[in-house]
Amino acid sequence: MNAAPDDGPDGRGAGAVFLTRLGLTDFRNHAALSLTLDSRAVVLVGENGAGKTNLLEAVSLLSPGRGLRRATLEALARIGGPGNWSLAARLETPDGEVRIGTGTDVPPPGETVRSRRVRIDGTEQRSAEVLGDYLAVLWLTPAMDGLFTGAPGDRRRFLDRLVLAIDSGHGRRVSAYERALAQRNRLLDDPAADRAWLDAVEIEIAELGTAVAAARRELVGCLAELAPEADDLFPRAELALEGEIEALMDGMSAVQAEDAFRARLRDGRARERAAGRTLTGPHRSDLAVTHSAKGMPAARASTGEQKALLIGIVLAHARLVSRLTRRTPLLLLDEVAAHLDPRRRAGLFRRLAGLGTQAWMTGTDAALFEATGAEAQQFQVADGQLSPLSR
Numbered sequence: 001m002n003a004a005p006d007d008g009p010d011g012r013g014a015g016a017v018f019l020t021r022l023g024l025t026d027f028r029n030h031a032a033l034s035l036t037l038d039s040r041a042v043v044l045v046g047e048n049g050a051g052k053t054n055l056l057e058a059v060s061l062l063s064p065g066r067g068l069r070r071a072t073l074e075a076l077a078r079i080g081g082p083g084n085w086s087l088a089a090r091l092e093t094p095d096g097e098v099r100i101g102t103g104t105d106v107p108p109p110g111e112t113v114r115s116r117r118v119r120i121d122g123t124e125q126r127s128a129e130v131l132g133d134y135l136a137v138l139w140l141t142p143a144m145d146g147l148f149t150g151a152p153g154d155r156r157r158f159l160d161r162l163v164l165a166i167d168s169g170h171g172r173r174v175s176a177y178e179r180a181l182a183q184r185n186r187l188l189d190d191p192a193a194d195r196a197w198l199d200a201v202e203i204e205i206a207e208l209g210t211a212v213a214a215a216r217r218e219l220v221g222c223l224a225e226l227a228p229e230a231d232d233l234f235p236r237a238e239l240a241l242e243g244e245i246e247a248l249m250d251g252m253s254a255v256q257a258e259d260a261f262r263a264r265l266r267d268g269r270a271r272e273r274a275a276g277r278t279l280t281g282p283h284r285s286d287l288a289v290t291h292s293a294k295g296m297p298a299a300r301a302s303t304g305e306q307k308a309l310l311i312g313i314v315l316a317h318a319r320l321v322s323r324l325t326r327r328t329p330l331l332l333l334d335e336v337a338a339h340l341d342p343r344r345r346a347g348l349f350r351r352l353a354g355l356g357t358q359a360w361m362t363g364t365d366a367a368l369f370e371a372t373g374a375e376a377q378q379f380q381v382a383d384g385q386l387s388p389l390s391r
Contacts, residue, residue, distance in 0.1 A: 014138040014322035015094030017135060018358035019059070021264045023088040025103075028054035029384040039376060041352060041359045045366045045389055046381030050360040055381070056139065056332040059360060062100055063137040064129050064168050065161070068332065071102050073114050073233070077236035084114065091135060094327065098134050132168025136321045139154050139332035140314050148298035155287040163219045165321050165329060175209040181278050184265075185388055187272040199266075205263035205281065211250070213282040216252055224322075226316045232385075233347040234312035235305065243285025272292050289313075294387050307339060311348065318355050331359040336366040346371040 018039040024030045026371075029051045044052040047201060057076075060068040077085045086103030099121050099330040104114040110266045120134070138161075147154055184201045208287050220239045244264075248257040264280045272279050288296035302334040313333070321329040331352065337345050349371050352359045361376075362371060366389060369376060376390035 009162050010177065011150065013206065014326045014328050014356070016356060017093050017327045017330070019062075019089055020092050020097070021088075022055075022058065022091040024055075024058055024356055025086045025088075026078040027058055027076060027087060028078060029076060030054060030058075030365065031081065031384060033365040033384065033386060035379070035386060037358075039358055039363065041349075041372060041376040042370045043378040043389070044362045044381050044386075045364070045368075045378060046359070046362075047364060051384045053141070053334050055163050056334055056360055056362065057143075059089075059330060059332060060137050060139055061087060061102060062089055062091075063129060063135055064132045064164060064171055068141055068334075070141045072221055086128070093134065099321070100134065102128065102131075121166040128291075129168050129172060136165040136327070136329035137316055137332060138162075138314060138321070138327060138329050139312065139334070140331075140336060141334040144310065145303070145307060147310060148301070152286040153362065154282075155289075156283075159216055159287050161217050161220065161339060162223075162317050165317070166219070166324055173208055173211055173215075177205065177212055177281075178283070180205045180208060181281070181283060183282055185277055188269060189276070189277075197267075202262055202265040202341045205265060205278075206258045206263070207238050209245060209281045210249075210254055210258040210261055211282075213241075213243070213249060213257075213285065214327065216282070216285070217249060219247060219320075223313070223316050226319050226323075233344055234308045234315065234351075235294075235297065237309045237313050238287045238290040239313070240290075241285055243282055244280055245282050246285060276367040308344065309344055311336070315355070318357055320381055322357070324356070331355075331357050333359060333361045335363060336361055337363050342371075349375070350386045 016039055019037050021037065022033075023037045024033045026032075030308065044055060046052050057067050057069055057071070074083075077083050084106060084339060085099065085102045086373065088098045091098040091100060099119075101119040104118050107114050116128060118128050120130065127338065143159065147158055160170060160174055180201055184198065184205060187198045187201060220241055225241055244262055248260050251261070261280070265278070268280055290296065291298055291301050291305060291310065292299070298306055302307065318331055320328055321327075336348070345368065349369075353375050361369065366378065367380065372378075379386045380389045
């Protein structure tokens, strides 16, 4: 995952990837919608509840994972609709056009559980993980504004999403690790559990957990290489992983860290049986963020500074994705301009243009996006419908 040189300061040597069409059927509050696009930024303006964020969520589901809201499949279906939903997109890539379709199917007779289906150019795929081969989608939402002051689990999920944009298998490893942890906790709670079985589960936990921790560490290191110098628009954020397994990996090889992790699991069984949970592993790690110029933890920065730090991390990550994959990601920025002063808004729009990525932005006031000029295609969203916004 080492950052490679590119053809410009913001990764513009990467090939452009952008949506040229997005179609929704019975998705959230959109009964039927079709949107034709070019490579420019997309601005969605409308009142609260009009369906702007729903459109961003639809785009986020064109990548691996559960989307920007982590919603269940059932929650994505339009209220009053048939219960199923579908998305259809056309994606322009350096290798040509790709057609992506995803949605839920009709459950078999007698069953109520729906499953998600994914098609690429009309061919059924085994899982949504394959979407990462075609498109990286990054996002910033108002729900993430409290990231630095919230629970460590929120920061781990944020970091895992950053890794997933580069390594589509990371989500599968994290899920397998969490399943293995749950299995170990059940075995610890069972006095009659087979010790050999517990040994086998701990081997799996150590292998998966070390791989998860290694991917996170490498991502943090790459972001440090790309972080900008501190300025008064989007200050530099210093990132560090804090955790027992990460500390092991600082002084030994991955194989040695895996062995040490497994030994700690074995030696900690009595303590963790009493606690009722596994106390060692990357599921307890945290992402520490520091405002570099002030040498201050991000959690103690002002609300505006925290927003600027978070935007800076997302922009640096977009550059990293472009450099490593040689393709530009899509950026979904929900209500990103609402709490930025005019100077910071203009600076953000300039940096987005420099990234060469198709950025999707939402807001309630079209005046917030005046500085985008002709570099954005703007739409009015009302009652689940879209119309071009007159300038």
